[in-house]
Amino acid sequence: MGEADLQQLVKGCLNNDRLSQKLLYKTFYGFTMGICLRYANNRYEASEIMNQGFFKVFKNLERYDSDKPFKAWLGRIMVNTCIDYYRSNLKAAYTDELEKAEHINDTDFADKNIKYNELLDMIGRLPRAYRTIFNLFAIEGYTHEEIGEMLNISIGTSKSNLHKAREKLKAMVLESERVPGYISKQANYNITPTNPTNTPNLSISFINQARKK
Amino acid sequence: MKEEKEDSIDKLFSRGLSDPGDNAQYREDDWDQMEAMLDGKKPRRKIGRGVIYIISAIAAMLLLVIGWLLYNNTPETQTNNTTTQVAATKEHPKDNSGNYGAPARQRKDPKSSTLSAGNSARGAAEMGRKSNSFFTLSAGKGGRTTTGAPGIVIPHYIAPVNDGATASQAGDTLVYKAQGQNMAVNTPIDTVVNAHIIQMAAVKNADSIIYKDKNGRELVSVMGDNVKPRKTVGTAVSYAPTFAVSVLASPDVNGVGGFNNTRVGTNAGLLFTLNMAKWSISTGAIYADKPYTSSFSQYTSSYQFSSNPTQVTASCTVLDIPLNVGYLVYHKNRDKFSIGTGLSSYFMLRENYTFTYAPNSVQGPASYSISNQNRHLFGVLNLNATYQRALSPRFGIGVQPYLKLPLTGIGYGQVNLRSAGVAVGVTWNILSGKTP
Numbered sequence: 001m002g003e004a005d006l007q008q009l010v011k012g013c014l015n016n017d018r019l020s021q022k023l024l025y026k027t028f029y030g031f032t033m034g035i036c037l038r039y040a041n042n043r044y045e046a047s048e049i050m051n052q053g054f055f056k057v058f059k060n061l062e063r064y065d066s067d068k069p070f071k072a073w074l075g076r077i078m079v080n081t082c083i084d085y086y087r088s089n090l091k092a093a094y095t096d097e098l099e100k101a102e103h104i105n106d107t108d109f110a111d112k113n114i115k116y117n118e119l120l121d122m123i124g125r126l127p128r129a130y131r132t133i134f135n136l137f138a139i140e141g142y143t144h145e146e147i148g149e150m151l152n153i154s155i156g157t158s159k160s161n162l163h164k165a166r167e168k169l170k171a172m173v174l175e176s177e178r179v180p181g182y183i184s185k186q187a188n189y190n191i192t193p194t195n196p197t198n199t200p201n202l203s204i205s206f207i208n209q210a211r212k213k
Numbered sequence: 214m215k216e217e218k219e220d221s222i223d224k225l226f227s228r229g230l231s232d233p234g235d236n237a238q239y240r241e242d243d244w245d246q247m248e249a250m251l252d253g254k255k256p257r258r259k260i261g262r263g264v265i266y267i268i269s270a271i272a273a274m275l276l277l278v279i280g281w282l283l284y285n286n287t288p289e290t291q292t293n294n295t296t297t298q299v300a301a302t303k304e305h306p307k308d309n310s311g312n313y314g315a316p317a318r319q320r321k322d323p324k325s326s327t328l329s330a331g332n333s334a335r336g337a338a339e340m341g342r343k344s345n346s347f348f349t350l351s352a353g354k355g356g357r358t359t360t361g362a363p364g365i366v367i368p369h370y371i372a373p374v375n376d377g378a379t380a381s382q383a384g385d386t387l388v389y390k391a392q393g394q395n396m397a398v399n400t401p402i403d404t405v406v407n408a409h410i411i412q413m414a415a416v417k418n419a420d421s422i423i424y425k426d427k428n429g430r431e432l433v434s435v436m437g438d439n440v441k442p443r444k445t446v447g448t449a450v451s452y453a454p455t456f457a458v459s460v461l462a463s464p465d466v467n468g469v470g471g472f473n474n475t476r477v478g479t480n481a482g483l484l485f486t487l488n489m490a491k492w493s494i495s496t497g498a499i500y501a502d503k504p505y506t507s508s509f510s511q512y513t514s515s516y517q518f519s520s521n522p523t524q525v526t527a528s529c530t531v532l533d534i535p536l537n538v539g540y541l542v543y544h545k546n547r548d549k550f551s552i553g554t555g556l557s558s559y560f561m562l563r564e565n566y567t568f569t570y571a572p573n574s575v576q577g578p579a580s581y582s583i584s585n586q587n588r589h590l591f592g593v594l595n596l597n598a599t600y601q602r603a604l605s606p607r608f609g610i611g612v613q614p615y616l617k618l619p620l621t622g623i624g625y626g627q628v629n630l631r632s633a634g635v636a637v638g639v640t641w642n643i644l645s646g647k648t649p
Contacts, residue, residue: 029243030237034230044471050243114225119229
C-alpha cells in the first residue's frame with residue numbers, strides 16, 4: 001500500500017467511514033496480530049488485545065502525526081495495549097521472582113533454525129511477566145529504564161526477569177533440539193493423507209519427517 | 214547492558230518472530246468483534262471469555278441456595294406416611310395427661326399383643342391389621358370396642374412375661390416388616406399405661422422404669438425411649454447405600470479454547486453410581502464423538518508444515534471414563550437435584566484431522582489420522598448439575614447439564630477441547646436402600 005493510499009484510508013477513518021476502517025484493519029492485521037501473539041497466551045487472547053489496540057487507534061486517530069510513519073505509531077499503540085492487558089492481568093505476575101534461573105552455557109543461539117510456531121510456543125510458555133519483559137527488551141528494543149517505567153517495576157526486577165526469561169528460553173531451545181517435536185511429544189504416528197494425488201511430494205515428505213522422529 | 218543486548222537468544226527470537234506469516238492471517242470474526250466495539254456494543258468475546266465459568270458457578274450457587282432453602286422449609290417431608298401416624302399418636306397422651314399424670318412411655322413392640330385406642334396408636338393398629346402376629350383391640354373414635362377403664366390408653370400391652378422380654382429386645386428395631394411392606398415407626402409411642410394390668414416381671418424384662426403417680430398407680434417407662442430422635446424414621450432408610458445404573462445419551466457442543474466456534478457431537482454411555490446419604494460416587498464409560506474446528510495456531514504438531522494450514526477440522530472418537538462425586542442439594546418426594554464434579558480420562562480411539570490452507574499458499578498434507586495413540590488419564594475436569602425424577606422406587610429419569618474442561622492438551626493436536634452439553638438418561642436402582 002502506497003503512502004498516498006494509506007493517508008486516504010486514515011482520512012476515511014477520521015470521518016468514521018466503516019469501509020476505510022475495515023481496510024485499515026485488514027491491511028495491518030498481520031502486523032498487529034504478530035505483535036499481540038508474542039504477548040498473549042493464545043490466539044484468542046491476541047485478537048482480543050489487537051481489537052482493543054485498534055479501538056484506541058480509531059478513537060485517537062486525530063492524534064496521529066501524518067509526518068511520521070503510521071506503522072511505527074500503530075506498533076507502539078499495540079505494544080502499549082499489550083502492556084495494559086498485562087497490567088490488568090497482573091495477579092501474581094512476579095511470583096517467580098525468587099525462582100532461581102539455571103545458567104546455561106553460552107551457545108550461539110542466533111543461527112539456529114527454528115520455526116515461527118515453535119518460537120511462539122516457547123515464548124508463550126514463559127510466565128507472562130518474563131514474556132512481557134523479554135518482548136519489550138529483546139524484540140521491541142526498549143531499555144530496562146523504559147521497561148521499568150512502563151511496567152512500574154524496578155530496573156533490577158526488569159533485568160532479573162529478562163535473565164530468567166532468557167535462561168528458560170535457552171533451555172527450551174536446547175530441549176527442542178534434544179527431543180525433536182517435543183512440543184507435542186507426539187511422534188512416529190502413521191500419516192494417512194487422503195489426497196495424495198494433489199500434493200504427492202509434500203505428503204511423502206510429511207511421512208518421512210514423522211518417521212525420522 | 215551491552216552484553217545483554219548482544220545475547221544471541223534475543224536475536225533468535227527477534228528474527229524468528231519478525232514475520233508471523235500465516236499465523237496472523239486475517240479472520241472475519243475478529244473484524245466482526247471490532248465492528249461491534251466500534252458500534253458501541255460490548256465486545257462479545259470479552260464477556261464470552263469467562264462466561265462458561267461464570268454461568269456454571271452461578272448455576273451451581275443457585276442450585277445450592279434454592280436447594281438449601283427448599284430443604285430447610287420442608288424438614289419433615291422426607292419421611293413418609295408413618296410420620297403422620299407418629300404425629301397423631303403424640304397428641305393423645307396430652308389429652309389424657311391431666312387425669313393420669315405424666316404418661317408412661319413404652320417402646321413399640323412388634324411382637325407383643327397390642328391394645329389400641331382411638332387415634333393414639335393408629336400406626337400400631339394399622340400394623341395389627343396387616344400382621345397376623347398382632348392381636349389388636351381398638352377403641353374410641355373408630356367405633357372400636359374398648360377394654361379397661363374409659364380414657365385409659367393402652368396401645369401396647371405387655372401382658373405375658375415372655376413376650377415382655379421379647380418386647381424389650383426387639384424394641385431397638387425401627388423398621389418393621391409386615392406382610393412384605395416396609396413400615397418405619399417412630400421409636401417412642403407415647404402411651405398411658407394402667408399399672409394394674411402390668412405385671413412387675415414383664416416390666417423388668419422390658420428394661421423399664423416403674424414409678425407411681427399421685428394416685429398411687431404405677432406407671433411404666435421404657436428406658437432410653439427419649440434418647441432416640443424422631444429423625445431416625447427417615448434417616449434409617451435414606452442413609453443406607455444404594456447402587457444404581459444409568460444409561461445416558463447427550464448431544465454436546467465442542468469448541469477449542471472457548472465456545473465461539475463449536476460443532477455438535479454425540480455421547481452415549483453407561484454410569485454406575487453408589488449413593489451414600491447425600492454423597493455419591495459414579496463411574497462408567499461414555500463413547501463420544503467429538504468433532505471440532507480449530508485455528509492452526511491452537512493446534513500443535515511436530516510436523517513442520519512448509520506452509521501452515523489456516524484451519525484444522527477434527528473428528529475424534531473418544532472413550533470417556535469419568536470418576537465423579539456428587540452432592541444431593543435438594544430432595545423432595547420424587548425430585549432430586551444434585552451437583553457434581555470429578556475427572557474424566559479420555560482414551561482417544563480415533564483421531565482424524567483435516568487441514569485447510571489459504572487459497573494462495575502452498576498446499577500441504579490434507580489430512581492425518583491416528584488410532585488409539587493418545588490417552589489422557591484424569592485429564593478433563595467435569596462439572597455437572599443433575600435433576601432426577603423417580604418414576605418408581607426402581608426407575609428414574611434424569612437430565613444433566615455438564616461441562617468438560619481439559620486440564621491438558623487433548624489429542625494429537627494438544628488442543629484445549631471443551632465440551633458442554635445436556636445428558637438425558639434412565640436410572641435403575643439395583644440396590645435400593647429401602648430393602649436392606
